[in-house]
Amino acid sequence: ELKVEQNPLFLSMQEGKNYTIYCNYSTTSDRLYWYRQDPGKSLESLFVLLSNGAVKQEGRLMASLDTKARLSTLHITAAVHDLSATYFCAVAPSISGTYKYIFGTGTRLKVLA
Amino acid sequence: NAGVMQNPRHLVRRRGQEARLRCSPMKGHSHVYWYRQLPEEGLKFMVYLQKENIIDESGMPKERFSAEFPKEGPSILRIQQVVRGDSAAYFCASSPQTDTDTQYFGPGTRLTVL
Numbered sequence: 001e002l003k004v005e006q007n008p009l010f011l012s013m014q015e016g017k018n019y020t021i022y023c024n025y026s027t028t029s030d031r032l033y034w035y036r037q038d039p040g041k042s043l044e045s046l047f048v049l050l051s052n053g054a055v056k057q058e059g060r061l062m063a064s065l066d067t068k069a070r071l072s073t074l075h076i077t078a079a080v081h082d083l084s085a086t087y088f089c090a091v092a093p094s095i096s097g098t099y100k101y102i103f104g105t106g107t108r109l110k111v112l113a
Numbered sequence: 114n115a116g117v118m119q120n121p122r123h124l125v126r127r128r129g130q131e132a133r134l135r136c137s138p139m140k141g142h143s144h145v146y147w148y149r150q151l152p153e154e155g156l157k158f159m160v161y162l163q164k165e166n167i168i169d170e171s172g173m174p175k176e177r178f179s180a181e182f183p184k185e186g187p188s189i190l191r192i193q194q195v196v197r198g199d200s201a202a203y204f205c206a207s208s209p210q211t212d213t214d215t216q217y218f219g220p221g222t223r224l225t226v227l
Contacts, residue, residue, distance in 0.1 A: 004155070033215070042117075042204065043156075043218040088155055097169055099146060099208075101216065103155030 002027045004091050006104035014112050016078050021107045023072040023089035031092040032072050033101070034063050036085045043088065047074075079111045115140065117207050117219035118187075125225045126195045134190040134222045138207030145188045146216055147180060150202040162188060195226045 003026045013019050023032070031050055035043040047056045049065035049072060056063050060083065062075045072089055086108045090101040118137040126132050138145050143163055148156040159172040162182035170180065177195075182188040192199055202223045206216035 035218075040223075042220040045215055045217065048215055090156075097161070097171075099144070099161050099216070100158040100169070100172070101146075101148075101156070103148075103157070105153070105155045 002091075002093055002102050004089060004102050004104040006087075006089060006107050008107060009105060010108050010110075012110045012112060013076075013079050015080055018078065019076050021074040021076070021087055021109075023074070023104055025070050025072075025089075025091045025102070027070075027091065027102075028094040029067070029070075029091045030094050030098060032065055033090040033092070034061075034072070034074055035088045035090060037088060037106070038085050046087075076109075079109075081111050081113055084109055084111045117142075117205055117217055119203075119205050119219035119222050121222060122220060123223050123225070125227060127227050128196055129194050132192040132195050132199070132224055134192075134203050134205075134224070135187040136190070136205030136207075136219060137187040138205075139217055142207035142209050142217075144208045144210075144214075145182050146206045146208075147188075147190050148204045148206065150204060150221070152201075156204060159190075192224075195224075197226050200224055200226045 005024045034046040047063040052067040054065045060077045065072045086106045088106045090103045092098045145162045147159040150156045160180045161169040177193045179191045202221045204221045205219045208214040208216050
């Protein structure tokens with residue numbers, strides 16, 4: 001069974017601190033996505049990672065991909081309250097339909113002032 | 114460019130009724146995907162459609178669920194004889210010409226079955 005596991009599931013952190021969210025997946029993949037979801041809202045695309053060693057940064061968020069370890073990380077630098085949301089990683093598998101994104105269960109991040 | 118549109122945003126149905134969820138993809142997008150999100154879970158793929166064609170419905174329950182994407186108008190996800198277990202958020206996504214492009218998600222329809 002194709003699985004995507006995220007940890008932690010819940011994360012409460014102080015403003016100004018750094019932390020990393022991990023995403024492990026069990027299948028070969030061409031692409032890995034990170035999305036942000038605010039309560040009651042849609043998913044906002046943050047990053048697309050296409051190859052081993054890919055690193056992308058936007059503001060206080062940086063995502064990386066290690067395809068050999070089947071691991072992606074989302075690193076948060078100097079967190080601010082506005083980053084409070086649920087973060088999902090999603091894998092587009094190389095086989096059985098690259099459009100069938102497989103989502104992790106999400107990491108609910110709360111940044112405390 | 115308007116994003117993916119879904120309506121209604123919230124839908125309440127009693128057991129046994131029908132639910133119809135609508136999705137209008139982004140302009141220029143011809144690929145539509147439906148996902149279901151149960152409480153405290155990630156999204157799960159249901160079906161992939163192009164205009165007038167169902168490409169992959171492997172994630173759809175075998176009974177009561179159907180989807181279409183007609184030549185004109187929005188894509189429709191239809192759930193007949195709803196049960197409490199159908200309560201979830203249903204998200205539609207669309208992508209441009211190829212199925213390997215990034216999927217852009219709509220705001221979702223939150224279905225509650227009483």
